[in-house]
Amino acid sequence: MTNTEAPRTTDLPTAWDPAAVEGRLYQGWVDAGYFTADVDSDRPSYTIALPPPNVTGSLHMGHALNHTIMDALTRRRRMQGYEVLWLPGMDHAGIATQNAVEKDLATEGKSRHDLGREAFIERVWDWKAEYGGKILGQMRRLGDGVDWSRERFTMDDGLSKAVQTIFKKLFDDGLIYRANRIINWCPRCLTALSDIEVDHSDDDGELVSIRYGDGENSIVVATTRAETMLGDTAVAVHPDDERYKHLIGKEVPLPLTDRVIPIVADEHVDPSFGTGAVKVTPAHDPNDFEIGQRHQLPSITILDEHAVVTVHGPFLGMDRFEARPAVVAALREEGRIVAEKRPYVHSVGHCSRCGTVVEPRLSLQWWVKVEPLARAAGDAVRDGRTQIHPPELAKRYFDWVDNMHDWTISRQLWWGHRIPVWYGPNDKVMCVGPDEEPPGEGWTQDSDVLDTWFSSALWPFSTLGWPDQTKALEKFYPTSVLSTGYDILFFWVARMMMFGLYAMDEVQPFDHVYLHGLIRDAQGKKMSKSSGNGIDPLDWLDRYGADATRFTLARGANPGSDMAVAEEWAAGSRNFGTKLWNASRFALMNGATTALEVPSRSELTDADRWILDLEAKLVSDVDGLFEDFQFAKLCDELYHFTWDEFCDWYLELAKVQLAEGGARADATRAVLGKVLDTILRLLHPVMPFITEVLWKELTGGESLVITSWPTAGEVTADTVAAQRIEGIQKLVTEVRRFRSDQGVKPGQRVPARLSGVAEAGLGELEASARSLARLTEPEDGFAASASLEVSTPTGTVTVELDLSGTVDVEAERKRLTKDLAVAEKELQQCEAKLNNPKFTEKAPADVVEKIKSRRAVAVADIERIKARLAAM
């Protein structure tokens, strides 16, 4: 604390320039070690594992929102005295990164196969060193208070060891197996994909009906993928379908081939869809595969890994999209096309990484048997070990984990964690643990790598040193909160839950899951490259600063619901920062300080007590809203208090108190200092930069980052002060309204005589009221040319003004007529209720009382206004 004697001046520049200050400030915090977590601390821990961004990615609005939330949460806990660990890092993004490097290689006319596996992987590491992790620098610009000393990457040695450890454990427990099944295959990335790496969209296609067989023994099937008929091994119908009962068990010749295929009965066929008969291609459709299994049908693969036709004949070598019309044309030639529908809109799966249409493909892959893991993941939420916010989304989580399909984890890539399984002579298979030697001669390792999510599912504990029993793990696991968008609840949250519970002896990976909404444009539309409505957060950081960007995002963050953002929102937040800046400058120029003790309540003015009470309520509200993850609401409260209460009213009232000088001015400086101090502390988690600068100037303290969070004390209900301020606000507002209606310039001072002020208990505030309403004392020759009566909670005040004769009677009549209409409507509503005996009988007494007093006020207002109008 400084010994600054009030009043003093301030060195604060006249405007807040974020670009000039933020970088330096941030580096200062990092250098001071404020964000470094201490495992040996005896403070309670608070941990957030940053959802690792993709190593190839850069900061987008979704990140900016999520990072703002996590930073706000951790900064508050740090101020509350927790040992905070916010752990940063990235994932290796198998497909995306490999694609990026292969694209690079392609410009040199090379493929990864030209380099060979080892050289290629080296090349990826080089690429990462040079281009990867752009986002880490962008996080600094946002102000993320992460512990950089603990930064992790999913391909690090330690995390790779964690991957191998859990793979071995799952393998030994029989939860990992290898099976030949239909998987989602990307013919461009040349790898398997899990269900959730496939995006479905409604695309234009075609529906072609084809007749198999002839005459009575013929049957018509419909398909959107005519080319797959080359791999048909049956036609299926529902067993109860009267139309086809006679055909069950018979065979039909398959057109364009020399094969005949059976007609089988299967309960899963929907008789009402199409013709009720479906062609069965077990090697190229997941449902057909199941039918094939049930009826022991052969699977004929007709497409290679690039989705090029491999069956001999006229279609050999054609791409699937080329083969489709060719097959239809050939069938038409034979007169087998019964109907064609184009366009036929249907759901088509696309690779989430490259957009290529996914090809269901029969292949041998590694799988995680999720049933026991998913049940545990559901239970952890069901029994409250992990809480989902907002709770409505828990249902979606249960729907997912309770109906989860086994997870394909092998990827036909080079960049990633290689599957630690070796194949030896006589079909021997061996899974190698992290501390074991791979088998020697005659054994080869599986060439595939693991899904990136397999390693990021370990993130909350692999980053803390698992499988070693580290102090960090002991101190910081389970993590406190996982914050992420609800869109990756399934992708990632469920998987972290499964692996966390499994690896950590049923201890959940996080106590709370906070799910925020998605960012949309000003019209509520999804941001996308194609519609060009995306906003780059870096642009906002450049033009409005980190605080404004963060405040905009936090202010829109209502739990679980999407938020629209636009330029104007950021500008509004910037304006708020400027307002805070200027208010602080004013306070400091007038000697606001935290070095002076706030005097006891009896020595304070109504205005002082009023603002202090509001401040206490603000602390309590904001504190509670933080606990509830209600970022939008807490931002709104802070905005409203700062601008509408503190700036618009208290600062104006304080001007009069400061002008009084002496003890009154000193008390005011103390109150200004206290309230401002609280505002800055409360705002710091969301707007760390501007609050830091202002707070240091106000208090001379080291840093707001390590200053204590305000504690919610007793909220005093000083109704006298509250009513008097309400009265003075009413008085000032009515005078302003009158002046505005009368066309009196805002700055023009008007002589006025006030009566009834002391009787209403507003004597102490009269000077303030005059200052705010620009009213001067009546001078010699004062001649009231207009007057108005203002009813306040504590009495009616009459204001007589000398407008030098020029009174716009028509404007005044209009104003009074409008007031009268409002009062009459009010009276009518109150009477309607009170005249209803059921209301007076059944409604609670306090409600009836309230309506009665409202009626009384309305009656008095009507009487007063009517008298005025009559007198005009």
Add this chain to the structure above:
RNA sequence: GGGCGUAUAGCUCAGCGGAAGAGCACUCGGUUUACACCCGAGCGGUCGCAGGUUCAAAUCCUGCUGCGCCCA
């Protein structure tokens, strides 16, 4: 096809049983010694539609319609 959510001022959203709110936009007036990124005043809504419950419904229930999301 199944499930979930939502419909409130021109726009984006709060409010979720007892007097319709905010931000932005808009209109008018302002060199008021913190701030024009500002100040003051104002305009603007039968709370999607139709029923029901209740003394009382934007708020609870039912149906309908529109929109959105997830899953198949």
